[in-house]
Amino acid sequence: MGQENTNQSRRGLPKTPAFDKLMLSKWAKRGQFEFNHAKNPAWNQAVAARRATVYRNFHQMTSLLGTDQKFALVIPAGTPKTRANDLSYPFRPFSAFSYLTGLGQDYEPYAVLVLHDQDACTLYTPSPKDFSTPDFFRNPEFGSFWIGNRPTPADFENFCDIPSQDLSALRSSLATLPQEIVAISNIDQNLDQLLNQSGSYSLKNRSYERFLSETISEARLIKDDLEVAEIQKAIDFTKLGFENVLSHLKQILKNPHGERLAESKFHEIARTLGNWEGYDSIVGAGADATTLHWMRNSNPVPAKSLILMDAGVEVDSLYTADITRTFPVNGRFSPVQKQVYQLVLEAADAVFEVAQPGNKFSDLNQAAFAVIQRGLIDWGVLPAKPEPDRFRRWIVHGVSHHLGLDVHDCAQARAEMYYGATLLPGMCFTIEPGLYFKNEDLSIPQELRGIGVRIEDNVHLTETGNQNLSANIPRKLKDVENWVKSFLNPRRS
Ligand SMILES: [Mn+2]
Known part of the structure; x- marks a missing residue:
């Protein structure tokens, strides 16, 4: 995430402070991000109900296995899939993430949803890098110069009615969660790495992952x-x-x-x-x-x-x-x-x-x-x-x-x-x-x-x-x- 761009010399961009200054100055501030669709409170409410159902049903399943523990459930949006070298296929989020956030289109690579309880969750999304940092023009994955205007965590929070934070906060959040974690793995390698470093993610919890996938799939059987x-x-x-x-x-x-x-x-x-x-x-x-x-x-x-x-x-x-x-x-x-x-x-x-x-x-x-x-x-x-x-x-x-x-x-x-x-x-x-x-x-x-x-x-x-x-x-x-x-x-x- 925000990975250091190793191609800059190949791209031939000067690495001098003077060039940074040139590239980062004299930009008007962008207006607020506009989603293609108006915010839909009824949709957001229905999506919140899905999250509650999934959280409840998952714990019903694990309680049948003899644990009354409450888990934090972690669902990633996934990352762009490489087509070749530094080119990716158009991004489509992992469907379970779309189901539980209500976000469609290409929102949002690297985002991660954490369900803390049936009515409490946090969405972590990467902030676009604006002209306050050289990533603006040096980082083709997150720099606004490359990818244009993308929603900030605040934009997502306002649009989906889900409390949102910058993705950079995910590492410490996962490390300090009061609950143990059950996550969908193999969708986002960065997330997998963070989880493996977190003491709240154990081998036993990994065996519960299947129940989380099943719970989400089974909730999706009935359409509202x-x-x-x-x-x-x-x-x-x-x-x-x-x-x-x-x-x-x-x-x-x-x-x-x-x-x-x-x-x-x-x-x-x-x-x-x-x-x-x-x-x-x-x-x-x-x-x-x-x-x-x-x-x-x-x-x-x-x-x-x-x-x-x-x-x-x-x-x-x-x-x-x-x-x-x-x-x-x-x-x-x-x-x-x-x-x-x-x-x-x-x-x-x-x-x-x-x-x-x-x-x-x-x-x-x-x-x-x-x-x-x-x-x-x-x-x-x-x-x-x-x-x-x-x-x-x-x-x-x-x-x-x-x-x-x-x-x-x-x-x-x-x-x-x-x-x-x-x-x-x-x-x-x-x-x-x-x-x-x-x-x-x-x-x-x-x-x-x-x-x-x-x-x-x-x-x-x-x-x-x-x-x-x-x-x-x-x-x-x-x-x-x-x-x-x-x-x-x-x-x-
Ligand atoms: Mn068919």
Whole structure:
């Protein structure tokens, strides 16, 4: 932190007092830092409630292990990841940090949140180095000359309603905490070092780290209304992203890297309306759709092919959508494409039927799989009485996962709270059956080969049923055709 910059001689900056004086003089004071969004007290209150829940639930878990000790819980934002040499990837905070501070976008590398109690916490953030110190122009990581205006601890305190201090105070704070520490490690090496030097961080506490990760992941399983609204916003932007792709279909069909052009048309919307994509977009035209994680997106888009596009905008709060649509580039499904699409759609509809509070998460898979297996039997691809899992050759993934700050949200939750859990109001997850018939698959009729279809929607469970948050993005066969056609022939629509 504030690490001594060793590159200054390479950069060729003079190291004389006279040069320092030149660089540090005659600057007007900067105005107050402005966040992109207005402060939102209701949001801050909801985030404070999350912190209380996590603190309470963690201690409930440790008390089951026979300790009544109260711990300080430490959650870092993380550090920029190196791309090469002194270049980093764009910074995205560790999701648990965003969840517990309410901060999104790129706030704030090196920050650390400490929960002292269910209603007491401190946020430590690095102060930007202004022209009162040579770091101003010599330190590319924290110097304002390099990184521009960044929020001070006081700015964060005012914006998030969390008491904030300069990061330099963290070392002594950790050393003098009245409680022992449980921390999330391996996210911020600087923090790991400080913890290892602190007498309050023991081997026993390190074994509790897993429970802290689980507690946070499990709290995130249930979304409050403000979180659902963020996911809805992400989905609405995602629809616009898909439509930006559709409105460039003619160029996409002509481009030797048509899939990439589609990817970048989506990116244009993700980056201008949101923060980024929530994950790398999959754009599979024709047989590429049968490669589940096709993200190279380097191929042309053949005429009359289907494009399978799996993409989601991540909004500034970092909540993301996760939507897949499969559409015919000429606006018309061929008979065999139609047959595959229709079966996948029926499987999706069957999942919507069972996506109800009180049912099991595992019912979601079962509902889709029953439809898929029956369809494959009807087509003669499977015998009348196939071995139980034979159909999984063509759908090797599950049909649902939780969705939120991470596209695969709540991944640290215990199995019994996720795959083995009962569905509850407030859960948000995907419904995404698919069928993938590879070109090289000798076990299926020739006409099916090279067709991949997935339909993915995002659903929110209510008290009485479910709400398809992506219902506005066409998914029925005719609606998809008309949607594509309206962009191919805008005047006739
Ligand atoms: Mn998904």
